[in-house]
Amino acid sequence: MNYFQPKTIYVDVDDVVSRTTETYPDVVAQEFGKTVSFENLTGFDLKHCFQLTDDEFKYFFDLVHKPDFLMGFKPVEGAVQTLKTWTDMGHIIDIVTGRPTSTQEATLAWLEMNDVPFRGFIMVDKYNRPGNDLCLAISKEELSMMAYDLAVEDSPDMALFLARNMGVPTALIHKPWNRECIRHDNLVRCASWNEIFPMVKEVVLEGTE
Template sequence: MIGFQPKTIYVDVDDVVSRTTETYPDVVAQEFGKTVSLEDLTGFDLKLCFQLTDNEFQYFFDLVHQSDFLLGFDPVEGAVETLKAWADRGHIIDIVTGRPTSAQDATLAWLKKNGVPFRGFIMVDKYNRPGNDMSLAISKEELSMMDYDLAVEDSPDMALFLARDMGVSTALIHKPWNRKCTIHDNLIRCISWNEIYPMVKELALEEYE
């Protein structure tokens, strides 16, 4: 294709490609007898949202990052289809996750199981989690040296980092925990992948304006 320039796209995993957090209220209800709805998760601090003690949260965190649990998630509607369409058109997709490095094998297995196309798989220490193997993950500073044309995120802090600090056009998938995300010119709030899909085409059109 004459003049075609592939776009490089950053795609987060949890709640962007994988239906992750929506499974958590059932886990907390079963394990701790607490009733908390998905809409109640208005912040990114799950320990606070679920009102868990330090020990309870550690147990919960370890439980939801077990391989069998991670492999059981369903894909987000429209995510795999959109990524396949982009990949078929020659665009470059990097899966960029802030999951703990212990989840690497299970995450790769989930991506393969669900047919998610990608060029690179990058683990980033997005949240300064203790215990991460930094031979497997990169820092946010290292991430900031990479070039992306578009990013898809649900974390308000990471979306703002991408939009403001890295200058990346960022699609923020609307979730209860990012309602208060700071507004930025590079940040576009999207309800679903139906709204995200045409963003790559719009980026390509900008080259000819």
């Protein structure tokens, strides 16, 4: 008989499903009078990229993680439709985010508001952020025990962790901050969801009764 083998897919939130960081230059300009273009955000350290003091960055970080701010993000073009199509094909979606655990409720509300399909919602302490509730977020080591057939990320460090440490074929969505990401056989740089979509195919395995 023929049977379908679903794939389990890891999908990050910020800058993968949610148009997040592109909103930050306007916030910094409005709050601090500093002009930094999105294309100049060439590192994952936003404090350095925006040239903020410790106090300024804390204020900025708290501001952009408030529920009202998070709920205002638009979905990345093609993301929701691709995830719906994969789900319709029988594949399994896990939303895996490194957001602070304080954003759990707002993030789930945003996913529901934008009709994002998923099986599991997993918060991971990707960046060792102080204040995370470790009852809500798992460690990267715990994540490494999970099995995925494909991952979609924008963080160069997490993409390499998935590709190298976990052996997961990983689509790295091209962003200014991951231009210098180390190459790896399991890592494919993609400009958009149109390029990511073909990485998941319907696979029908032949079996016998």
